[in-house]
Amino acid sequence: MQPVELVSEEGLALLERNADVILQEVGIEIRDYPSAVARFAAAGADVDGDRVRFPPGLCRQLVSTAPAIYTQHARNPARSVQVGGAATVFAPNYGSPFVHDLDAGRRYATLADFENFVRLAYLHPHLHHSGGTVCEPVDVPVSKRHLDMVYAHLHLSDKPFMGSVTAGERASDSVELARIAFGGDLADRTVMTSLINAASPLVWDATMLAAAEIYAAANQATIITPFILAGAMAPATSAGVIAQTLAEALAGMAFVQLVRPGAPVIFGSFASSMSMQTGAPTFGTPEPALVLYTVAALARRLGVPFRSGGSLTASKLPDAQAAYESAATLVPTLMAGTNFVLHAAGWLEGGLAIGYEKFVLDADQLGMMATFAAGLDLSDNGQALDAIREHTPGQHFLGTAHTLANFETAFYRSETADNSSFEQWVEDGSLDAAQRANRLWKERLAAYEPPPIDDAIDEALRDFIARRKAELPDAFA
């Protein structure tokens, strides 16, 4: 499917000029990471303390070494994904400290929840990726939970996954675990794509840069993402958000390319609107959709893969608000030609919570997106001209050979929708979509079987984790 372009060539060029102005006049603050400042200075940037200003075109030139497309290899080669080009990769929710389900309501997430969501993502054909911090397992010390998370992705799933970014040493641990899982040597293969967020406005901090540096040095991919609540971390107007996003992303991607030219890097954008009453982030509104379409177009012009969107909502429940807002984010995500979609399933409450029922409902929508993206079938069978020719006006097509031949595959079959009659629906218990989803995630988890893993590799992973856990202090903050 061709991506939808909403903004003219001239409009996009204007926004690129604005980003250059921002990079040149205001610049980027590189907080507490002098080696990054030094790298930028050596590349030709103007340095004034922590502030780095870029001559027009410098960042763009540095980013030109980044690949337009890369393969993220999965433990199961059949599940490796292409990132970039015409492909869209759906990955689950990321980063929520809370979890929600209809039975227990909202509560802190645990490692058991984390593992459940890794299982649910593994089981769903339209989640191409296992994600990263699907939720925060807050029952495990912060200093150690990255080990359990990466291990969960590696042994409960065989889909591609994300590494830890909350400290340089956690990124290093992620790389080590990946090395063990992939046979001791990554051989420059990219097996992780990890999330690096800016401290918007116009700041990159030491934690994120350190993680990005470790991943880039190992030829692992990073998603360089300005994270912007419009009106707070950027101006309230969309064109301002877009230019600032481009400026911040250019600087971050340039850093990655300075560490290792050619290291895979994704241009990320996360932009939400804001409630005027409370200052809270809002989702599914028109402005972030306009930003998404426009930044996607800018990423295409830059020649790098693009990440944005997802199934975002401010709702606390898997209700109509959650679904409207998620769809109003996910449809533009697809139509804009987004290559990597974090938060594609499960997100609730502005990202503070991941929902079991929401996850099931969202994943169903991802299947619909995949069918839609395949486009119109104009084959002879699709045209069905002979079927119509052989037909008498007024006759139904239900029993015809063409209908029977196409019945199984003609329409996307929703996993969660109820399409039965009102009477049948009442007889089935008058369940709403969330209640049906509640049944589904339990059925799926009950039927889950882990993918095979080599015993020696599994043991080596556990040994590494045990050793690191013994070395690391217990810290919960």
Added chain:
Amino acid sequence: MQPVELVSEEGLALLERNADVILQEVGIEIRDYPSAVARFAAAGADVDGDRVRFPPGLCRQLVSTAPAIYTQHARNPARSVQVGGAATVFAPNYGSPFVHDLDAGRRYATLADFENFVRLAYLHPHLHHSGGTVCEPVDVPVSKRHLDMVYAHLHLSDKPFMGSVTAGERASDSVELARIAFGGDLADRTVMTSLINAASPLVWDATMLAAAEIYAAANQATIITPFILAGAMAPATSAGVIAQTLAEALAGMAFVQLVRPGAPVIFGSFASSMSMQTGAPTFGTPEPALVLYTVAALARRLGVPFRSGGSLTASKLPDAQAAYESAATLVPTLMAGTNFVLHAAGWLEGGLAIGYEKFVLDADQLGMMATFAAGLDLSDNGQALDAIREHTPGQHFLGTAHTLANFETAFYRSETADNSSFEQWVEDGSLDAAQRANRLWKERLAAYEPPPIDDAIDEALRDFIARRKAELPDAFA
């Protein structure tokens, strides 16, 4: 906003050729309406009993007299709408025998419900149109309810509306009532846009043709709509649905132009997919969206306004299914460049019911669509370059002059979403979106005030209705 084109020029031309093949080889059955057959014969079609076959290009040539754009005049001139071109008109739900609200559940609709929905549509700024049979007032005899419905549109609202189509004489009554309301003479102004459905596959019946004829003769607009459940009323494959839709619509629009060349006519398309388990219609699936985009493009090539889409769902409740499916229909409706959108608010249960809460939730989404369609603001204020220039990295934008100046208008403000913190939301009663919408429709109806109407006109309308009711038999079927 430029409409999104999903299918290539060649693909569209292929589908047009297929429609020509269908019109030429299979033809259209004109059921029980010999005068229409005679009109087609006189225009050059081949007639064999009820079957009318069209030489390639004949229908297209006849349709060429239809206007690309027309104005539907409203009783209040400020509310007149442009149909066609870049405009999108949102009209409410149509035709449901049942009504749903959270308090009383699902029940047969009454005239009181009908009037309530006319009030709710009148009150909402993003419903541009009052609609027609918003629901079926089943407590009024079928033979008379058209009079009450048209009167409700005329005195409870001053937005444009639709006339009755269930019998020729009811269309005539609608025209008479419109004449009275618009000062005794319509002077060729178009003041009604009414819905004419095909009896797919490939049949136009006497009832619909009679109504279309009456409206066209009075220069009133009709929406010529093949109504297709794919797999039943057409082949199960989308390209087959599209070619058949084009063939049926071409024949219907050609008839309207034969009645009165230049009479405004809309190319309508209603296509749903089907549940393989039950044969029930399904909504919000990818296939109808592909049909919608494609038929919209074919209507543009034909040079007539296009109607399709809406906020469609098979759900019985205003739940997550309803919202996902509605959004998965409404977003393509907008992006495809649809000119007239029936069922834009309220639809539930495959159209069998209209929901009060659903209506409120959908209308909110229409507002979002309007904001999105306005596109990206690239004015100096929108670019916000000076605001960023004056800024130090790391500082928030919340208190800046630019943010303060744009705060009120920067983001679409949802009427129904809850964006507050979890704790605040609990304090507010832990309501879901439907429960909040339940409050809203009651508040709106309580605050409703009818638009002014000239007393003499109102009396003349009532007199006409009283006279007609006395003449007509009470019939409920």
